Structure formats: C-alpha cells, structure tokens
Amino acid sequence: MVKFYIDGKEVVANRGETILQVARREGIYIPTMCYLSKVKPIESCRLCVVEVEGVEGFVLSCQTPATPDARITTDSKELYEHRQNIMKLYDVNHPLECGVCDKSGECDLQNKNLEFRVDSQEFSARDQYRPIQDWNYLQYDPSLCILCEKCVHVCNEVIGDDAIEIEYGGYKSRIIPKDAETLDCTWCGECVAVCPVGAFISKDFKYSANAWELDRIPAACAHCSASCHLYYETKHSSIENPEPKIYRVKNEFEFETLCGAGRFGFDFENREAKKDEEAFKRAIEAFKRADTIKFTSFITNEEALLLQKMKERFGYRLVNDEARAYQRFLENFSQYSGKSLYTPSLYDIEDSDFIILMGSFISSDNPAVRYAMTVSQKRHRSEIVNFHPVEDDLLKPVVTKFVKHEVGSEEAALSMLVDILCDEDAKKRAGKEWLESFDIGYLSAESNIGEEEIEDILKRLKMKKRRGAKRFTLILGEDLYTHPRAENLAKLAGLVDRFSEFDVMLIPPKTNTLGVALICDLDEEEGEFSIGYNQKGDFTLSALGDGDLDMPALNQQEGTFTNIDRRVVPTNVALPYEGYVLNDIAKELGVSDKEYTIEYTKELPKEKGYKEIEFDELDNEFLNDGTEKRGYELEIKKVNLSRKNIEPIEELPEFNGTVIYRCEPVLQFSPFTNKAHQLRTKGKLYASETFLNDLGLKEGDKVNIQKDNITISIEVERDGFIASGAYLGRFDKNIDTESLFKDYRFTEVKIQKV
C-alpha cells in the first residue's frame, strides 16, 4: 500500500498499481490513446504523461508505479501543449475519411482531437500506398492505423493466438499476420473491439450503419457457459423494412473478452415465429398427452424453473442428458469436496500460478477459460498442464506441458494426480480398495502417461511453490462428465479439491448447464410421448424455427443464466418476438400465474444458492476499475461428506481402431451459432494432418462414418489447429451426430472413403 497524491487528492495504491490505474479507480482523468486495462501498458501514445513534483521532465503514468508521497499533477499548460502536439502528430496523414469510417462517432482519435482542440494540421509527411488488407471476417486499413498496438497486445496477452504483430518500420509500421501470409486465427475479433480508430473493422458490419444510430442492448452471450457480457446493437433493417435487426455485437473490451462466436454469431433469432394459434392448441394438447420433456441447456434459469414447476404439477420426466451428467458429476463432487459448488471463477484462473486442465478441448469448449489461462500464463508465467488425447496446437503458446493420454484413461490420469497432489489423508479417504487398485506402473502403461511426465509435473509444481505460487487450479471438462466412470472421477476430483491446494473447476458444457443442473430435477429415461424443447421430440418446441411450435431464441428473451463463474447474469431482449413463449404454455396449463417469465427470477431455488432478487434489480455493468457488477454470485453451501470409499480403479477401457472426438470447430457451439449468417457452414469431419495421412484421405473427400448400424456420410476437412485425431461437431443440425456419441465424447467408428 502506497500513499500518494494525484492533483492534491490523497490516494492509495496497492502493490504494483500504476499511477494511471489508481487515477482511473479514483475517477481522475488522464488522457490515453493506447492504454487498455486488460493488457500490459503499451506506452506508444505518450499522452498519459504527468508531472511529478521533484522529477524533471514528464513521467509516463501508465507504466510507472506510484512511489510513496509522490505529488502528481495530471494537467498543466505544458502537459496540455505536449498532448496537443502528440495529437497533431497522430493526425499526420491520417486519412480524412471520417465520413465513411465505421468508427466515426466512437473514435478515440476524433475524441482526443476534439479534447485537445486540434482542428488543423500544419505539417505533413510524404504519403505512401497502403492497401487495405482483407482477412476473412476482418479488414485492416493500415493508413487509418495509429499503431497503438492494442490489437497486437490483446491477441498475444489475452487471446493467446498471437496471430498479429507489428511490422516495424518507423513511419511505415503496420500490423501484419505473424509468420503468415494471411491471417489465420480463431477470429475472436477482439482486435476489432479494441481498435480505437477504424483500422480494424468487421467486414460484415462495414459501411452498414453508423455508431450513433445503433441502440445498445446489454445482454449476456448465449453461446457458452461463460455467458460473457455483451451489447447487441440494433437498428431498423432498412428503409423499407422497419423491423429491428442486430448489426453487430460490442463488448466492454477494457475488461472483458469475447470469442468469435459471440462477436460474429449474433443473428440466431427465430425470425419466422408468429402467433400460430393452431400450433399453440396442438402444443397444449401435446403437453396434456406427454409424459416427458426433453430439452437442451440453451434456456434461461426462469424457463428451467418453469419446466421444473410443470414437472412438479404434471409429473413430466425432464430429460437433458448433458445437464444430467453434469448434475450427477457435481453431486458426487460435492459429496467428497464438501461444497455444493466448485469455487474457482475465471478471475481465479487468471490469477492462478499452476493450472491443470483435463478432459476439455478448451479452445472450442469454452474460449473464455482459454483466455483466462492465457492471461495467467502471460501475467504470472503460470505452469499450465493439459491432459488430453487430442493435441491442440492453439494452446501451444499457453500450455507449458501437454500430456497426451490414451482415449478413455481419464481415471488413470486423475488418480495419478490425486497421488501426487494430495497428501496421505486423501488416500486414506479414498479407501483401501482404491489404494490397492492404484498401480502406477499399470496405469502409466495403459494410459500412456509416462511416470516421468508425472514427475516432471511434480517438479514444476515444486518450482512454482518455491517461487511463491499461491493459487492452483484444476479445470475439468465435459470428457469427464460423459465418461462411463464419471462417478468415480467426480469423487476423485472432490478429493483433490478437499485435500490439496488445488481448487477444482467443473466447466459447464453448455450455456446454462449449471443453471439447469441446479434448478431442474432431471430424469434419466424417456417416456412414451415426449415434448422436445430445442431438441427433437414427438412434439417439438424450437427456437431454431424448425419445430412444431416456435419458441424465442435467447437473444429474443429476457432472463438469467447461471454462468461458469457461478454468477446469475441477466440478459435482455435484443429483438422483438411475436410468437408464444414457454410461459404462455405454462399459463395455459395452469402452472404459471405470472405475466412475464422474468417474474420467476426471484423464485429461483434459494436452497441451491440463488437469491431472492427481482430481475430488474440485477446489475449488468462494469465499474471503472474493472469490477464486474453483473447479477449475483451463487452462494456455496456446505454439503455433508459422503463416508463411502471410492470404488477401485477399473481396468481402463480400450479404444482401438479409428476414434473420433465430439467437439465443435472454433467459432461454433451449437446450431444457434451455425444459424448466424457470418458463421453458417456445413458440418464436416475435422481431421488433423496425421489422421488424414493415416487413413489415406485428402481434404474434401467424402467419407462414410459407420458405427453399429448407423452411417453418416460427410465431407472431410483438415483442421490445422489440431495435431492429432479428428472430431465431429453437433452444430450442424442436418448431421445426426447424436447417435454416434451416446455417452462418452470419444467413439470408435469405421471410416470409409466414398
């Protein structure tokens, strides 16, 4: 804690906090062009210089930590003049195309020129030809670029793609794809978000609207369980068509990071929906007939509560396989960890010094976790160990140790981790049987995890601890929940959480899996007549617009999600919806007496940690210093520990032949992302180079994937981001991948070239 003074005001800085950070927190204004709070100070703009008493010259406030009792002046005549001169230099040869520039109206350069009253440019430099670069979803215009480097830093420090860099050349400097002809990255579009001028823009949005025309609707991203905060920006579709349309997505880029699916996959709304009374009547009849409701986790907490209420009233079976698996995993985990929920949040991951990731293809399962890991790697040089059968090259700059294990041997891996991470108490708790079955030689041989690899992890862990590491996180993913031995895995995870320094995080696989798992009482078996909600059933309610009755998509609904941070976050209606909603059905059935679905927000089950807060009272913003004020966090309750011993480790399953994985390609999460016009693509079998070579396939070949008596005909595409294996996604609803992957995310298939 350092006490000092800014403009006479006494302020206190925490350790390592810079002058600018303190000033921002205290609401004192220091102008900047290149400062971005989520990355390291960039120091290219030099606008944030301040005067310090007793120091000759100006001191850069963005990177200088405060010294005790320093007296700092943020504004003076000299400072103003120099800042003004800097702005003049920024204006040298900056094209005067504000008229068409997409950024006009929210452009930092415009704002600062106005602020420093630069209304004319008195010198110029010889100009040069700088063509606009066209990079898939993005465009880069070097002549507009002021080289603040925000994009480069965010790509390197937060995203982890490290896909762009500056081609140094003084006045000729520009942004170029790193080590490549053209940009090939995960298309998070964060460079567009952080660009203070119009140099980086979204090609789709280009020239279609101006900043000031768009209405901002704060919402939560509906694609994955990170439920990132974002704004849908809407405007009428065209002069002829007054219907509002989402033009783009923006985010609070200073504090938060969106992935490409969130940024470019925004128009997944159900456009066709009308109040079709006939269909509604049929739906009510179907509900009267049905004994099962099948649904996915692409619903809000309130809808989940409605489904639960229907179940309580009519005894429906609620079937949601993925949430059910997660629910059971969480329950078993709780019984051994003693906590009703996992504790770490994405912020904790960012602060972790040692992270072990297991059972998740994180770059497509949950990019937010990947970004958090990148931040921890870059900021704390954390050790990141990834256990997975599929090598993900995207994680290469992030992961410090990759442990490739055999498909299906997660139990072995987790057991070995328990062995090295936990103390003797844990082993005692695990029980004699388990301990007896723990034969490291056998496990190592079968899982292909070398003992020396485990030792190396231990060595790294010790090294980290010597260097004063404090936070350790074990992140577990969907592979484990769907694993045939999920129950045991959950218990082992519980042990790790309880008996080691490691905190365990269980990534919810889908948008609101955590919410559904907490709110709904899920069933295993389907009945005779089922109603599917965003899922095929005998009668289908669908937000995709292909069912028997239309439902609103998540950008047409208000409500809350329970996200990966265990936070209940609100989302709002971006686009109007004409048709019926679930609450209408519930009202018709006599289950609901509320007019709006959001009236249920305060009725979410308190025993699960929800709070009795009205929807309209939920915050949805970030404070000046980056504090997230969105909704509220679920309360973690104490759970009675189970006294049962953990079952012995079973013989590890063997997967021979061709094994494929179930995950989505980058930028896809579900049929909803695939519905968005920018992301729309055909489902393919994505395979690594080695996989293709092994099977003698080429990109573009058609293959038949066979399992039991199911055959899927599909095209093959090479995915350069994975170094081994192949995967199939579920985002293309025309391809029935469901039947291939009954439980586990890996499956043995036969692949034949057609």
Add this chain to the structure above:
Amino acid sequence: MGSKVYFSTWKDEFIDNRGKPREEWAESNYNFPVQYNADIESKAFIGWAGLALFDEDVDVIKLATEYAYQYQVYSEACGRCAPGRWGGRILYDLFDKIARGEGEWGDVEHLKEVSSTMIETSKCEIGKTVPKPLLDVLNYFEDEIRELIEQKRPSKYYNDENINYISKVTAPCMDACPSHVDIPAYIEGVRDLRFDYSVQATRKTMPLAHTCGRVCPHPCEDECRRANLDEPISIMELKRVGADFETDHGLFWLHPKEPKPLNGKKVAIVGAGPAGLTGAYYLAMEGVASDVYDELPVLGGEVAVGVPEFRMPVDKYNVDIGAVGSLEGVNFITGKRVTADDMREFEKNYDAILIATGTRISKKIRAKNEREEIRGYWPAINFLDCINLYVKYGIPAPKEILEKNNLPTDKPYVDLTGKTVVCVGGGFTSLDVVRCAVRANADKVVMLYRRDEATIIKNTTYEEYHEAVEEGVEFIFYSAVEEIITDENDNLKALKINRFELVPDPDGGRPQLKKIEGADFVMECDILVPAVSQSADLSHLPPEWEIELTSWGTIKTDGKTYMSSRKGVFAAGDCEYGPMTIVNAVGQAKRAASVMSRYVQSGEITLTDEEIMEDHLRSLKVYDKKEKIRGWMPGLPRQKGEILSVEERKHSYLEVNLGLTQEQAVAEAERCMRCYYIAMVAV
C-alpha cells in the same frame, strides 16, 4: 585524448573555429572518430549529444538530413510511439525539403516545434536525442539555412554521392557488452510479454541466451543509465526470461532470422566452448558450414564442465547448444583432440580455421614446494571437470585422479567427506570451486584471497560472493600461500600462509600490498585447489606457422578482425584474450565469424561499417555517469529473484538462482529507459 575540430557541440562543450585557420583550431575533449579507417578520414560526426565537424567543407544541412534519415532507418526497428514515429518522419521530410532548396521559413518553425515534443515525450532516448544535434544545426547554421531558403537551391553536396554517411545505433549497455547484445530490445520483449521477440533479439548477437542469462558478469549493468537515477536494471536476469519461454513452450528454436542457404564454404572450428559455438552459429547464419571439434566428450567447453550445475544447469546450456546445432551446416565432433597435424590438414581442407580452445591450464600459485605430483594438489579446471562431468552428464570421475587426491574410489563421484579444501584465487572459477566443494560434502572450505572483499565482489558478483558465504565458505583475505607442506608420501598436509596489508601509495598510485611480518600461520588442509588464473594450451599450433603470441601466451590478433598472424587462421575467446568472461568470448567469436564469412567468400579481411562504428563508439564512450535523467520517476527498486534456501542448496546441485517471477521481470523491464542512441559519421 582529444582531437582538433572545426566545430563541436558535443555534450557540454561548444567549440566554434569557424573563420580560423586550421592551425589555430581548438581541441575537443572528446575522442571523436576523426580517422574513420586506416585510409579514410572522416569529415563530420553527429550523434546523440551534438555534432562535430572536422573539416570546413561540410554540408551541414545535408548532414542533418541524413542524420534524420538514419533515425528513420533505425526507427524501423521500432516506430512504436507516436512522437517518434511521425515526428521522426517529419524531421526528415522537412530537413530534406530545405536541403533540396524547396524549404520555407515555416518549416524551420515546425522543425523546432516537433523537436521539442519529441525531446519531451518520445518513448526511447533515440527519439529524445535525435532532435538535439538537429536543433544545433538550426541554431548555429542559421545563415546557411537562410541562404538555401532564400535562393531556393539545393545544398552544396546534396547530390554528391562520394560522401558516405555511416551510422550506428547503440546504447550505453550495448556499448558495454562485449558482444553488443541489443539489450533494450530484449528487455522490450519482456515488457511486452513477447518473449519470443526477446530471445530473438538476444540471439542476434548472442546465441547463448540461456547461458548468458545466468552466468554473465554483466558489465552492461555497470553502465546502465538507470543507475544515474536509482539502481541499474537487472539486465542479465531479463535475458533469461525470454530464453526460459522458449523451453517452457517447446518453441525450438527461435532464431533471429532465417539462416542464409549454405554457400559451399566450410570452416573448421577448434573448441566447442562459447566462442566456438558462437562462431559456428553466426557462420551458419551467413551460410557457411563448419565442423566444430572438441576434445571433451561433451559439447560446451569450459562452461559445460567448468561452471557448476547449480549455477548453470546443463539442460539449459544444452538448449543453447541445440540452437547452434539446429542450424544447417553445423557439425559437431566431440572427443577429438586436435593436433598440429590435424591443423595442417584443416588448412588444406577448410576455407578458414577458427581457434577457440580457451584457457584450460590452471596456473600455479607460485608457492614453495608447488608440484603437480603432490597428492591433494588439484588444479581448479581439473577439479571442476571431475565434479561437473558426473553431476551434469553422469560421467564418473577418473579413478586415478580420485586416488591421487586421496579420495574414495568406490564412488563414481568426488566425495570430499571429512576433507578440508583450500582454494587460492578470487574469481569466478575459485568461487565455483569452493561452492562445488561445499556440495561435495567437504568438512571445511577455505578461500584464500590476496585482496579484500570489495575486490572479490568487483571481480565476480555481489550475489555470488554472498551466496558462497552463506553456504559456509570461509574467506581469508589479504593472504597467500607461501609454502606447501607435504608428508613423506607426498600427501598434502598443511599450508604456510602469509598475511598482507594494504599500504597506500604516497605518490597517489594504486595502494600496494605489503606483507605483515610475523603474521604467518599454518593451516592444515587435505586438498589445495589453485584457481588463480588459467593459460592457454596452444600445443596444437604447428610451430612452422609461427603464429604470433602475446606476452600472456595467447594468440595475438589485432583485436578487431581477430585474425592471427597467419592468414585464414582466426582466434577468438580466452585463447585470444586470456581467461575472461563468456560474453567476451561470444563477442569476439561473433566478430570473427563476421569477418570470416566475408573472408571465405572474397579472401579479404574487412570489417563492416557497423563494426567499425562499434569500435569507434566504444572509444568515444557512450555512457555518461554525470548525465542527468529527465522524465523518469526515481525510487523504483531493482527486482531481486528468489534463490534457494541455504539448506536446500548446500546439499544439492539444484539451480540456486530461481530467476525473476513474471511480475518481477515485467516490473524490471518497465524500468528500462531504452537508451538507444544514433551516431553517424560522414566520410
């Protein structure tokens, strides 16, 4: 010292000899490169602190234009701050406009305005200092400028292509570093969390990034401008950060650039130590293949076998060696001792030879009864070889040596249990010896040093000396062995030791050591390790080559091209200079490789302008201890990395220095002021 100049505004001096005849010119206090090369005289010198003219007939405006242009060229390494990027461009454009004869008075005003903003707000010193000589030109040569503007004609030598403008970018730290590592660049890489850039910047002039991130004596830190403000930057530690990134993520290898394709030329390199490796690396970068010979079974030379594991873990060094070996054309041949015959063969078969054999013979301490045969008399190099080969590579110590020194032979390693070890010396090697002795479980370890504590710290590093003290090494200062006392079996028994005191020289010279009479004492010991210095083993040089040697017994070169008296035979590293630091060896080998790469092509010995300038700047001195620092907040402490606890490190060979944590490294990097300077000579 000093040179006659026509005009100078360098630093604080102002000499204006305009209108005076050449004989009456005043002398400057600074050592300007008046003579650019043996046969070329320079006309003018312009740099960060002003300009100096050596001739009346200099086109100052064109000089300034070129200087501004050179800033453009060098800022291509950057362009990362708004004032520098655009300001520099405008400086050049406007000066050029005036020099072309198209200028207006308004341009002069703009130049002044842009200069002042650059001086105050640029990111690095390069942007802050470039406007200084330009402003001098504007102020002192106003008449010339007015003439050009009014007469609308180009300046005198505007289109004269015979005048060359040769420039060089440097920094105080780069200047101090024998291998001229681009220190601000790799620190910037750390600061930007772009560790790949960091290690690439290091490898531009220093392939051994891991090694020199750990065991460099860092002369750069003594000339760090930050020291004028508070404490110097921890330059060495920061080098390691980038290098560690490479290994952590398995990004092998991050070379500074794509090596050129092999051009068919091949060079023999004798010795695979730092100098040999460096030579091979930069030759391969230039497309010259090389065979690297070493007598040891392992690569790395003295650093591999001499520097102990706890200071320089061998797996890290192997990464550096791997980086060299990864280049096409580099071929290692280990376990081959090169003889004079081989050398003769080499001359026939290769296009050039680089001798980098180092100094591997421990010198004697010049005590009475000092003989190699004494059981317990164990020269430092051999002592360290025995310990480290086992610790690092698992190669057991030769039984006969263990036996000679009365050590148990049943163990493959050196076990000093129950022994008293005395080391004579006071440099890095002696510290390594005593600390290794501690780890080899010696009962008592004593270091005898002729001078005082301050000198030992100056010769080594503060950290290392204190770590040794913490580990229990006993230091006896102002002492020397007078006589070695042995028993009947020629076993070492005890040492007779003299004590000295420092007597100030009445003439004001260096204080003299004077023996204190009667203060001698005898100390019992089992093993005596002389570690005072080493000399080169040059037995493999064919006598008929008549290679000139220095009085120190090393190969004589001109210190610039590193060619020995025999054409095509180059020498670099300790065998050229005498026992010195790794970074010195690297610097020499880098230069030698550069000269050789041209020599094998053209048969001529040349230096690049860059290299000539490097030498000139070194003699001019870049670092100015008295300079005041503007624009930086003082009082930010130098970051110190964690080290292993004494208990933990005393009994293991684990690396002692854990390095900076990421937060510390970044905080440290942020203290760097990026003191780049540009200097330019007109010839």
Add this chain to the structure above:
Amino acid sequence: MESAFVIETIIKILVVLGLFSALAGFATYVERKVLAFMQRRLGPMHVGPWGLLQVLADGIKLFTKEDFIPQGANRIIFMIAPVITAASAFIAMAAIPMFPEFTIGGYTVRPIISDINVGLLFVLGVMAIGLYGPLLAGMASGNKWSLLGAARTAVQFLSYEVVTGLSVLAPVMIVGSLSLIDFNNYQAGGISNWLVWKQPVAFILFLIAGFAETNRTPFDLLEHEAEVISGYATEYSGMRWGMFFIGEYANMFTIGFLASLIFLGGFNDLGFIPGAIAILLKVFFFIFLFIWARASWPHIRPDQLMWLCWKVLMPIAVINVVITGIVMMF
C-alpha cells in the same frame, strides 16, 4: 295598339331583365378589375382575354352549384327570400326612364316600362320592399350570424330609407312632379340646369343614402365577414345566393339611374354627347364611384352608421327641405 303596347312592354321587361342581369355580372368584372388596378393588381386574368369570360365562368358556377338548404332553415321562406331581393330590384326599374325616346322603324319606343306619374315614389317604394329579402333570408336561415345580418339589414335599410326620402323631397318640391321624366325634362337646358346645383346637399345626402341602401362600402355591414360572416347570406349558395347578388348590383344601377335623372340632368343631350350616351356615362360614373369608394375607404361601425343617419344626415335633410321650402316661398 293595346297588343302592341303589351308586346312592347314585354320586350322592354325582357330587355331590362336580361340587360341588367348581364350588366350586374359585368359590373362584378369591372369591380374586380378596378379594385385590382387601384391596388396595383391585375384582377381576373385567366378566363378569356384579360379575364373577360370570368363573368361567364362565375355564372356557370353559380348555376351549376348545389342548391343547399340547411336543416334548421325555414325552407319556404329561405327559398323565397332571394327572389324578393332580385324581384324588387328589377321591379323598381320599371318606373325608370333609361334613355330618351327613339324610333325603330317608325315605331317610337319610350325606354321606360311604365311611365307612371309617381314614378319616383314607386321606385323608392319597391326598393324599400327589397328589405324583405335579406330580412327574411336571415331569419329563415336558422343561423345566428344570418339573424344578426338580417337585423342589421332591417336597421340599416329602414334608417336610410328616411334619408333617401327626405333628400329627394327637396328636388321633388322644385320640380313639382314625381315622374322621373318630368325631372329629366326639367333639367333639359344643359348643365347649368342640373338640379345638383340647386340641391347640392340633397345630392350628397342621396348619394350617401344610396351607398347605404345598396349595402356598399363603407356601409357594407350586412355581410361584414369579420363580424357576421356573410350576414343574411351565410347559408346561401348557388343561384339563390346569386339572386341576392344580382339584386344588389341591380340596385346599384337603379341608384345610378335615379341619381343621374334627379340631379345630373338625366338623358338630356350634353353638348355634343347624345342623351343616351350621356346618361350611360353618368350611370357608369356612379358605378365607378361605388367601386372607387370601396377601394379607398374603410367601412364604419354599426353605431357610427346609425349615428350618421339619425344625428347627421336626417337633420341635414330636414333642414334642407325646410330651407328649400322657404326659398320657394319667396
């Protein structure tokens, strides 16, 4: 003889009816033009050359316009009222000798429909009947503005009837006849014989009263828009309204003829000007005077109107008669 008289009279009636209807229309054209010129305008220009056919267009319009009777109106009276105005205006002309006698094919025509010896009295009397038109129209319209207009009509017409009568009394005393031909003949000796020289006050009074009787500016209070909209004619449209209109203009001609005959020498030859043309000039001068006054003067308030009538004009008229009488006695 009898039948010839009947035919002649019918022809005369038709000629008068037709001619004066047309003249009334033409007068509107002239009025619009003169007003326009005086106000630096052009007036109607679009229908026909210089807008000459505007009258026709207006006529067609009036004839073809919907005949509209308001719901609350007294239908019969409402329908009859305009007829009274028009009819009384034309009937009044029956006793006015328009021109000197002339001969067509040996047949001497006297351009008067009926030379009755109380011609002047007849004319004044019939014109007074014209009062019923607006009065009844206003009362029958079932509209308060109309009613107000009607009330004003009654007040104004009745009041100024007195002035008219008294002002004419003095000339009558001098001439000693009520026949307008006698008046004409009395002044046959040239301009110096014109009665206007003997009775200038009576002439002025007659003229003022004439403005009032014909509802012209500055006494156009009956239909004063700012106060009572269109007064009695508010609810009228089409030809019914047209009949009021024609009546008004016919009255203007009647007054013009009366004034010419009584005071300005009638249709006696005027120097080289034949009598017929002379009287026409005189009549047209009066028509022009009506228009001229409208272009120049503002109208007055109802109270000023009554004040003028009863407190100024009538006393003067009485005094004039008395003085005339006294002069004649001696």
Add this chain to the structure above:
Amino acid sequence: MNGLEQFKDRNVSQNYYRVKIEPYPKTPWERFKRVVRRSLRLELFVGLKITLMEMLRFKIHTIQYPKEKLPISPRYRAVHKLLRLLESGNERCIGCGLCEKICISNCIRIDTRPDENGRKIPTEYTINFGRCIFCGYCAEVCPELAIVHGQDYEHASEQRAQFALKEDMLTPLDKLKEQKEYPGFGAPTPAADKLIKKTPLAY
C-alpha cells in the same frame, strides 16, 4: 461592425420613422374640432385620390404565377437535391450519416453498403417531407456538398411517398450537365475558395 456583432443589430432598414399619433379627443368639443379639421382637409378625398392615381398610373405588381415566376434567393430552402460529381457522374453522397444525425425532425434515413470497389455508397436515401421542416441543417452539415436545398418549391404530389426517394432527389445522369455547382442552400458560395484554409500538403 465586425464579426457576429453585425447580426445583433436587427434594425435592418434605415428608412423607418415614427408615426406621430395625435391625442384622442376627449370632450365633444374636441371631437367636433377633429371632425372639422378632417373635413376641411378633405381626408376622404385624399383617399379617393390615392386610389385613383394608383389606377391611372397602372403600376401593376402582380406576378402571373405560374406563368411568371420570381427569381428565388439562392439561400432559399426548398426541396432537397442530391448532387453528383461533375466529372465522373458518381454520387457525391458517401453515406456518412451526418445529415441523418443532425436532422432535428428525424426525417432522413440512409441505407449504406460497400460497393464493389470497397467504397461506401448509399443504396437508398429518403427524406420524409411530411416531417421535414426545411431547416437546412442537413445541407449545412454535408461534408461532400452532396445534399443541398434545391430551388424547386412546387413539390405537390398525390401521395406522400412519392417525393421521398433517392431517385427524385438525385441528379439524373443525363441531366448531369445541367447540374449547377451552386444551386442552393448548403452549397458553398462562389467565393468559397478564398475562404478555405489550405492543408499543408508539401507533397
């Protein structure tokens, strides 16, 4: 006067003078005096004389609209025109949306998209003339001098929608030659070149 001060003086014409109002008569005697005064001065006839003289002078001021039309001030703000570039015939409008933003009656809407050369073009441009108050801000703010107020004030039509589209406002390509550079409000004055501050483009 210099600067904006000159506009603060609203006394545009110097030819105004105060009319002297005589005191209103209060007593009957005064009233009588006034009648006499007025009568003697034959005020009624003065009026008649004025009208008569006007008629005789016959100085007609009527403009026979629509056959004759008065010249309109270039500052007149009638129906908008979208202009084209004189040489190429390309549309001047770049779709910057400033007119849309500044419009106080919120009646302008633009649809834009990039064209095949990557330039921003307005695909559709409408002004709702039912709402437009012809304030001229749009023309004032247009950086490209693309939208100006034309001289065409006779914009009657049968349907509101008929005069709101881009085609109606945009100079037709075949009429390009007739497009005047200074046709209305929002266009620069002919002397604008002298007022414009030059950018210091040395190169």
